[in-house]
Amino acid sequence: MNDDGCNMLNNASSFAASILRLGFGTEMAAGSRVPDKRLILYDFEACPFCRKAREALSHLGLEVEVRPAARGGKRREELRKLGGKMMVPYLIDPNTGVAMYESDQIVRYLYNIYGSGVVPALHRLGPLNSTLSFFATTMRLGKGSRVIGQHVQSPRELLVLYNMESSPYCRKVREALTELDLAYICKNAPRGSRAREQLLNEGSKVMVPFLIDPNHDVKMYESDQIVEYLYRTY
Numbered sequence: 001m002n003d004d005g006c007n008m009l010n011n012a013s014s015f016a017a018s019i020l021r022l023g024f025g026t027e028m029a030a031g032s033r034v035p036d037k038r039l040i041l042y043d044f045e046a047c048p049f050c051r052k053a054r055e056a057l058s059h060l061g062l063e064v065e066v067r068p069a070a071r072g073g074k075r076r077e078e079l080r081k082l083g084g085k086m087m088v089p090y091l092i093d094p095n096t097g098v099a100m101y102e103s104d105q106i107v108r109y110l111y112n113i114y115g116s117g118v119v120p121a122l123h124r125l126g127p128l129n130s131t132l133s134f135f136a137t138t139m140r141l142g143k144g145s146r147v148i149g150q151h152v153q154s155p156r157e158l159l160v161l162y163n164m165e166s167s168p169y170c171r172k173v174r175e176a177l178t179e180l181d182l183a184y185i186c187k188n189a190p191r192g193s194r195a196r197e198q199l200l201n202e203g204s205k206v207m208v209p210f211l212i213d214p215n216h217d218v219k220m221y222e223s224d225q226i227v228e229y230l231y232r233t234y
Contacts, residue, residue, distance in 0.1 A: 024122055025058030025165035028192030031116035032060045038185070039063070040092040042079045044070035045144025045171070045178040048133035049103040052123060053089040056107045057186075058165035060114050061193035065158065066186045068178040072147035075181075144175035155234065159184040160212040162199045169223035170209045176227045180234050 041064050043050035057064050069075045080086045091106045092099045111119050163170045163186050189195035196206050203210050211226045212219050
């Protein structure tokens with residue numbers, strides 16, 4: 001298959017994953033509030049349970065420092081020391097001193113603390129919700145499940161990604177960040193969020209994904225160009 005065919009298949013599978021999750025995380029949740037300090041999430045992109053936590057973070061428009069902990073990654077032992085076991089997702093909230101595993105508990109916590117207290121219908125489906133998330137993972141054929149190469153260079157400052165969990169294009173960038181074991185600041189920018197105004201100020205338009213790399217003074221849109229840049233640089 002030529003490069004164009006591979007790109008079409010890649011985009012199609014990413015769109016299919018978004019459809020299976022009903023586009024969740026596109027709109028800002030009513031009653032959301034922004035904490036003083038950025039949350040921290042240990043995860044990896046291909047984990048179906050991590051997806052549920054990321055969807056809630058995106059729906060609430062929360063900013064989070066994402067620390068990938070994919071297979072082969074350097075943060076897995078760090079996570080084990082912090083929480084007592086190697087399991088994702090793992091959320092740390094420096095605003096409340098809370099740290100927790102278990103995606104459903106994380107989702108409930110986020111809506112109770114930073115939302116209206118009402119967990120959306122999709123996330124009240126229990127095993128069915130998990131099954132849909134598993135199927136979304138299979139669409140991506142394991143992308144974002146393991147570290148595939150060591151850094152050529154380690155960034156001194158965290159990269160910044162303006163993101164929506166439901167975007168099939170953002171997904172490709174998050175997969176690359178996971179596979180390169182790059183921690184980053186995720187600025188979730190659903191419609192109605194404050195991050196969209198920040199995005200317009202940083203770039204020239206409100207479009208995601210948008211990557212900022214302060215280590216090389218780079219700002220860029222377009223998922224395929226971002227992925228190529230990440231692999232070339234790191």
